[in-house]
Amino acid sequence: MSLKFSILGLLHYRDLHGYRIKEVLEQNFGHMWTINFGQIYPNLKKMLEEELITVEEQNCLGEKGPPRKLYSITEKGKQVFADWIASSPEKAMLLRDPFLMRFVFFGFGRKADALKIVEEQLEQYQTQLQFREQNLAKWQQNDIYVNLMAELGVKMNKMFLEWLQSAKQRIMESEES
Amino acid sequence: MSLKFSILGLLHYRDLHGYRIKEVLEQNFGHMWTINFGQIYPNLKKMLEEELITVEEQNCLGEKGPPRKLYSITEKGKQVFADWIASSPEKAMLLRDPFLMRFVFFGFGRKADALKIVEEQLEQYQTQLQFREQNLAKWQQNDIYVNLMAELGVKMNKMFLEWLQSAKQRIMESEES
DNA sequence: CCTCTCATGTAAGACGTTACATGATTCA
DNA sequence: TGAATCATGTAACGTCTTACATGAGAGG
Structure with a gap:
């Protein structure tokens, strides 16, 4: 626990x-x-x-x-x-993202629905990124580990954002199944 | 659920x-x-x-x-x-990583312990990356969403790995608190 | 025959969430 | 006075994990 x-x-x-x-x-x-x-x-x-x-x-x-x-x-x-x-932590990490859970099954839904939800998620990632960048600035004087953690948060957020932007392109260019 | x-x-x-x-x-x-x-x-x-x-x-x-x-x-x-x-998913994602949980508090522990655990985690990320790259190859012919998801997995894994490698450097160069 | 893997299931307990109940302080 | 915020707590419920019990089939 x-x-x-x-x-x-x-x-x-x-x-x-x-x-x-x-x-x-x-x-x-x-x-x-x-x-x-x-x-x-x-x-x-x-x-x-x-x-x-x-x-x-x-x-x-x-x-x-x-x-x-x-x-x-x-x-x-x-x-x-x-x-x-x-002590050594258990290795497994748990990433439970309600958006990704749906995303992987979008092939069984309608493209328009998928794009709408992707759009919403893009906004979510953008808001979150701002929040994390503020955190990073705020923790600048904290210890090295807290700083590194905050940097990871920003990096991860940026990566998700870029990934979803290019995913959106690929979805738009794809044929309706 | x-x-x-x-x-x-x-x-x-x-x-x-x-x-x-x-x-x-x-x-x-x-x-x-x-x-x-x-x-x-x-x-x-x-x-x-x-x-x-x-x-x-x-x-x-x-x-x-x-x-x-x-x-x-x-x-x-x-x-x-x-x-x-x-339907629109709840926005919040849940990332529960036992390693990161410890990492953020490493400042209160000993540097040698921290480095040992970082080392173990690097191996973990490397193993996981191989696994995910195999998955990506395996799913090449699947639908676009499954593919995109697999790509995200690989990207994320690579990012974590690179981050932890540079973090290890920063920790080694840091002064013992 | 013995062990391993495949396969289904239950029960106990730990963990997490939501909703509710209570009350003090602050501020309009 | 009334609403918002700060603060503590409990109860009910839902989810997740761990451990256990059972049994069929496959392979040595």
């Missing part, structure tokens, strides 16, 4: 509460990862029980905003994280 | 039984998708109830091999599939 380790990773940077964890994860991984409160809070609860993190409740003190719970990583948490990061 | 539609898509090409469906899906999407029998058989059962497919049991007839159940797509199934393929 990688949400657990993502949280431990983020807590290396600074203490966070659940709501903020979701924001940060969405900013960093939001283009390829969805996180729900329904996952975050139960996870934090479990990690507390495992003593990977500690909590400090900021109820009615001088801080502004509604009451929140600030989580910090423990020594045990750092150890568990360190073991994870030095 | 897209497994349902993948199965309907495959059944447009030819009738299949559950075991074969898994093989075909793994050959085509195996690098980005894992499918278990625990998903396939219950899905087929449900799709039968929804009358999207029909079944023909090949028990003790002249065919060789153990008894199997051959599934075909119905007219209703084709209709449901056609509606799906003409």
